[in-house]
Amino acid sequence: MGVEIIKSKIRDVVDFPQKGIVFRDLTTVFKDADCLRELSDMLTAIYAEKGITKVVGIESRGFIMGPILATRIGAGFVPMRKPGKLPAETWQESYTKEYGVDVIEIHKDALCENDVVLLHDDLLATGGTMLAAYNLVKRFNPKKVYVNFLVELEFLKGRDLFPNDVEIESLIKY
Template identity: 65%
Template sequence: MEYLKQRIRDVYDFPKKGIVFKDLTTLFKDPRGLHIIGWDLSQLYRDKGVTKVVGIESRGFIGGSILAFELGAGFVPVRKPGKLPADTIQASYDKEYGKDVIEIHRDAITPDDIVVLHDDVLATGGTMAAAYELVKSMNPKKIYINFIIELSALNGRAVLPADAEVTSLITY
């Protein structure tokens, strides 16, 4: 885990003054770092029968794809509005200023699926809570929730459902 932590870059005052941004690009560009992420994420779900990994646009696509590949599962994107070509369902959630919307294809998940919902960072939890609502509405057998980084000071876990086992590789 130290290897991963050492490769995450702190960027001060991004996206605005006072915020210390945890930049994962410096970890993803490191070949061994990327390999370890794929391995460590997949170890959490080896024996769980996962059939689909749902990744949240855009930074959740990177770890989500690697995890799906490692597990031999399929990959499903949750996207910002207007990007998915076929019939979608939507959920809105509160951002700092106003509301945001995410979408998933209406036929992306079926009741026989076991799903891992993945994103890069858990901050306030608003994005993941909305994504969970979308996936839940398609009635899969089980939904797990997973992040690479959890910012525990923001207490995002509080808005995530109690029955989804929430795991994070790295907690700050």
């Protein structure tokens, strides 16, 4: 199975979550056993040999493939969450969205300097969410940070927000 077959299973939902937006819904990919395994295999092929120690998934759609990939490559999984959800002490990062400010959090003891981190989310749009996540992870001063998305909306140029030396991979592009 190739990327094009997986892409064909993505459901376009018009006017969600608001008018004028075409939402790329991946639940129709995840529910297909062959697609789920193929996604897992493709991610594993990219990241298995990079010495990654922690996969950091972004709430909530980064919590689906993130842990699956972590088990495949022998890494731990760390959730990055919306404010007030993580029980212990956290670091926070705020970022501006189209309508107002959003905040994401990570536990203060989630990562350390010896970690090689893979940041994972389902989709890259403007890049605001992942840039905030990247800045949050960098506070731990890890050995290296990789960034991964299942889907990239290339026309929004979200990857341009990141420093040139960050390795950003996406499987499916629009």
